[in-house]
Amino acid sequence: MDQTRTNNPATDSLEKQIEAWRAHLRKSQAITAQDAAELEDHLREQVASLRADGLSDDEAFLVAVKRLGAIDALTREFAREHSDRLWKQLVLSGDRGFEAAQSPDAAWTRKMWVALGLAVAAAVAIKIPSLFGITFDAEPAGAFYPRNISFFALPFIAAYFAWERPLPLRGRLSLAAVFAAAAVLVNAYPFAFSPKGEPGHTFILTMLHLPIALWIGVGFAYVGGRWRGSDRRMDFIRFTGELFIYYVLIALGGGVLMAMSVGIFEAIGIKMEPYIQNWIVPCGAVGASVIATWLVEAKQSVIENMAPVLTRIFAPLFALLLIAFIVTMATTGRAIDVKREVLILFDLLLVVVFGLLLYSASARDSIAPPGLMDWIQLTLVGTALVVDVLALWAIGSRIFEFGFTPNRVAALGENIVLLVNLGGSAVLYAGFIRGRVAFSRLCDWQKFYLYVLAAWAAVVAVIFPVVFGFA
């Protein structure tokens, strides 16, 4: 046995052959590292026995491999016996290799505990203000929770990455400074409230835009403070999409859990709603954001990403919808009825198209030649642009009559920001399909736009209240 381990050149080549054979074997999901080790032990023993009978290394290897059976047949047999392995198993049994399977992967376990710890910390943090009499419903003190909701989730996600990447000390300090400055600012702003306690427009705009602006801070921690790395910003875009999907899934599960708890406690005459409202919903919501973050990271290589799959399904459907809309408008001669929500509706449409474009670009192999999916994307972007221009045309004439309220300026600004993005994408996409532009240019454009979106959100969140007198 031991002679297969010696250092002469002939056995080196045997080692190489065994190496290649094992690598080939490991390509099948049905064969784990342990199985491969077991089969390799068999192979080596067989080779040793054949060599003892006088065969050369090469001959012994060939005969031993032949006796073990063709790898295809072997993997088929394993797949039949272990069909469960073809369904990649999530989180707790990721195949971490033979060595790791024998001694649990310490780094991996540590990440899990840090994530759990941060989730608990977030859940505790969101309840601390209630020690001072601030509750979620009936806000006397200037709507504390809506003001600060960003600061109960985002810093914990950022902290996870700051620890895991890790983010250098200077990066950590500047990130903390940004979060702290934002927190001081929104709490110091004298937002106007109606006598009934209803918040004004600028307050709501700030609440909606602050998390978007601060998300770039999470991105800063995600890339470990180095934006310039090869594809890190695109990874962050991918991460954002997957996080959203995971969060929605967890929220759905949480909804079922809470409906069940209300129901069964109701059956014994106990009302659960107050506890759910004050404890489970807020703590669960912030805790789940950290857990979802960790899940996205943990399963990165385990399952195909969902966001690109969804975009592939919905990009053609949205393109069809927009074409149908344009054709209907053209043939019936109907105009867009300008109501209050129309601008926001078309903003949302652009956001959806932007998302579809972004995630299909993030999952595309940037070297592959243009294909059908690219035509569909171009159609989608083109029709969205046409529809949005029609809407803007209809709204534009009347927006001056309405006057410039903060809401309207924000909605119009958002529309223009997204319109420019989609316009640029359409030009680049058309160039790519005609073979004049590399696909990576399109990705660069989207990556650059991360900054634009964050900057715009920061302007709306921070500057608008000042400009519009906190109305």
Next chain:
Amino acid sequence: MSINKDLVAASSTALVLAILAERDSYGYAILKRVRELSGGELAWTDGMLYPVLHRLERSGLIESRWTKAESGRQRKYYRITDAGREQLADERRQWQTVDKTLGRIWS
């Protein structure tokens, strides 16, 4: 003479359990024992033994552990369980019945 594939598959459970009932063993040694016992007539493709071992392990008839072999490599040893011994006794009755029946016609 080569033995029909289905028959090889059908006898594999009984054969593996019987060999493990003699002593704990590992894949290569089990195959060697099969070859010895059958005089080389019962030929398995070596690799096919392992899915059989894993199936038996999953049904709780045998159990496995990794130990260091004298070569310094990790080796997976299998051991028959009590449930395995019961199953072996049952298999044995069945095979003896088949053998007896065929024997009566052919004798």
